[in-house]
Amino acid sequence: MSLTGTPFFITAIVLAVIAVLLPLVLWSRLRGPAFVRGVVRLLMVGFAQVTAVLVVFVAVNNTNNLYDTWADLLGTANHVDKAADLGPDGTGGKKIADLPKVKQTFTPATDSKMGAGVQQTTLDGKxxxxxxxxxxxxxxxxxxxxxRDRTFPVVEVLSGYPGSPKAWFGSLHANDTLGPLMKQGKVAPFILVAPRTNLLPDADTGCANVTGKVNADSWLTVDVRKMVVDNFRASAKASDWALAGYSAGAHCAAKLALAHPDRYSAAVAMNGYNDPAAEPDALTAKDPKLRRENNPLNILKAAPTPPRVSLLFTGKGRDGYRQGLELRDASKPPTYIEARRVDAPHTTPTWQRQVRPVFEWLTRRMEQQTLGQQIPGQQGTGTGA
Structure with a gap:
């Protein structure tokens, strides 16, 4: 039975109801030694507590798209076939343009909570x-x-940890929110791409390449990107590609955009962080060298020339806002960094409310970059996104 399916949720509710009724019916009718009656009553109370917790967990999980499958929940899911050393650019020394064309078959998304128009595929990243x-x-x-003769800009949308690639559609409802705005011309007609970012059992990849463990950076910035360009009328230009993420996905969005300005021109980070150690389960937090190399602030400072990318950070205090200020203060043109203070909790409803304003920002910023314009006075304050 599917972890996220309606049948399992209904089953959990039925079990919870039964768990409440059992003591009401049987409590005073139990026979036998006092010890046996005590054990049975204790088991009935325990059963009621477990089923109540189960209902709450399933409801929260379905609402926030934290775990897709039983394997995700139990920490047995592993999506890595190999993790070779791919070098500093993550391509193994190959030019992306020279890689073989990727042909994928897409089917309508099986989860009805994701809304209309979402397609899915399983990509074998070569x-x-x-x-x-x-x-x-x-x-x-x-x-x-x-x-029909146009290519479209693309935004890769990244979930948190734990989290599901369904979340941007199933929990944040980005497609339902942005579709009407695109028709009205208020948001650019972006193709939205949601790849799985949680690739290892019981570990956050930090969207990094870690030889022998996982090549999450190359998965997102090479394999997924090329697959989209090869299968849709998607622009291949860096100026037409952006990233957006929340929580751990926000960290990934900022880091990948700064590390690969030849592949992306903008990123949105909602309630993110710079230091990988903010996520204790991240592979990049466990090794001092990886921790330094995967900190967006260090990536920006180490860049030989300021990268031509624009970043928007949203959050409150140390939950995304100050991280944006740190990067803004370390940046030089043509890098553009804006931080908006959003005094709201680190939750799905907070990110859902920001979908419209952050995509309006992406639309303006990417259009201005394409025209070669620079927004004067990088921003560091605000009352909300």
Missing amino acids: VSGVKAEVYVWLPPQYDDPAY
């Missing part, structure tokens, strides 16, 4: 050695005859 699911949503203009 460069990264990762095999996992990817969800794609196409903008309303994609099938419009007036746009």
